[in-house]
Amino acid sequence: MTSSLKSSPLVSSTAALFALALSLTVLLAGCGSSPRTSHYLLTAKEAPAPSGESPSLGIGPIAIPQYLARNNLVYNQRGNQLQVSGQERWAESLDDGIQRVLAINLAGLLNTQDVRYFPWHPKRAPQYGVKINLLTLDANDQQATLTAEWLVYRAADAEPVKRRISRLQHPMPAGELNPAEVAPAYSALLYQLSEVIAETITAAETAET
Numbered sequence: 270m271t272s273s274l275k276s277s278p279l280v281s282s283t284a285a286l287f288a289l290a291l292s293l294t295v296l297l298a299g300c301g302s303s304p305r306t307s308h309y310l311l312t313a314k315e316a317p318a319p320s321g322e323s324p325s326l327g328i329g330p331i332a333i334p335q336y337l338a339r340n341n342l343v344y345n346q347r348g349n350q351l352q353v354s355g356q357e358r359w360a361e362s363l364d365d366g367i368q369r370v371l372a373i374n375l376a377g378l379l380n381t382q383d384v385r386y387f388p389w390h391p392k393r394a395p396q397y398g399v400k401i402n403l404l405t406l407d408a409n410d411q412q413a414t415l416t417a418e419w420l421v422y423r424a425a426d427a428e429p430v431k432r433r434i435s436r437l438q439h440p441m442p443a444g445e446l447n448p449a450e451v452a453p454a455y456s457a458l459l460y461q462l463s464e465v466i467a468e469t470i471t472a473a474e475t476a477e478t
Contacts, residue, residue: 304355304356305356306356306357306358307356307357307358307448307449308358308359309342309358309359309360309449309451309452310359310360310361310366311363311367311369311370311452311456311459312370312452312453312456313369313370313373313374313377313456313459313460314374314377314456314460316374316377316378317377319376319377319379319380319381319382320380320382321379321380321381322381322382323381323383323396324379324381324395324396324397324470324474325381325383325384325385325395325396325397326372326375326376326379326381326383326384326385326395326398326399326470327384327385327386327387327389327394327395327397327398327399327424328368328371328372328375328384328385328386328399329368329386329387329388329399330387330400330401331364331367331371331401332364332401332403333363333364333367333406334403334404334405336351337363337403338362338363338364339353340358340362341353341354341355341357341358341359342357342358342359342448342451342452343407344407344408344409344446344448344451345407345408345409345410345446356448357448357449357451363406367401367403367459368386370456370459370460370463371399371459371462371463371466372384372386374459374460375399375463375466375467375470378463378464378467379467379471383395389424394424394425395424396423396424396425397421397422397423397424397430397470397473398420398421398422398423398424399419399420399421399466400419400420401417401418401419401462402417402419403415403416403417404416404417404418404434406455406458408441408446408450408451408454408455409441409446410441410444410445411440411441412438412439412440412441413438413439413441413451413457413458414436414437414438414439414458415435415436415437415438415455415458415459415461415462416434416435416436416437417434417435417462418432418433418434419433419434419462419465420432421466421470421473430469430470430473431469431473433465435462435465437458437461437462438458439454439457439458439461441454
């Protein structure tokens with residue numbers, strides 16, 4: 270004699286709950302294996318703390334292209350194609366990072382503690398203002414490049430001292446581009462730019478004496 274078992278509502282509910290729990294477990298396991306996001310900072314070159322009080326400097330404004338105005342690292346330019354990283358991001362906005370690094374670099378190169386950010390009080394203008402218009406900042410598996418229009422001017426009356434466009438290069442390590450190498454390369458380029466600007470300010474100071 271045979272008998273058939275019919276599914277009860279309790280059995281059906283238990284099976285549905287088990288299937289739901291299994292699906293959630295698989296989903297959470299997938300989330301746990303997502304790539305880890307890394308954050309990077311631009312860094313100034315290490316130098317002794319400045320001890321002088323002059324010349325006084327004002328850094329900014331810093332203008333950057335719209336394609337760089339994002340948290341993600343942008344690099345590996347090939348013609349008209351850019352690679353926007355999904356996991357590598359800046360820890361601060363790029364224009365803020367550039368302003369910070371230039372201020373520290375110039376303070377060290379010119380041995381001055383009197384450095385401030387734009388905008389400053391018009392009655393307490395620094396001796397020299399430094400404006401930066403970043404045109405390109407890119408890296409590939411061969412080199413990192415920076416192109417910037419910069420202006421050094423006397424902040425009191427906006428008289429230009431020198432305006433130039435500088436195109437700078439920094440070699441990248443051999444092999445496939447590692448995103449972790451981008452921020453150090455960009456930092457090295459900013460130091461090169463700082464050296465060029467510091468030379469201009471030093472020449473202006475010398476001409477006055």
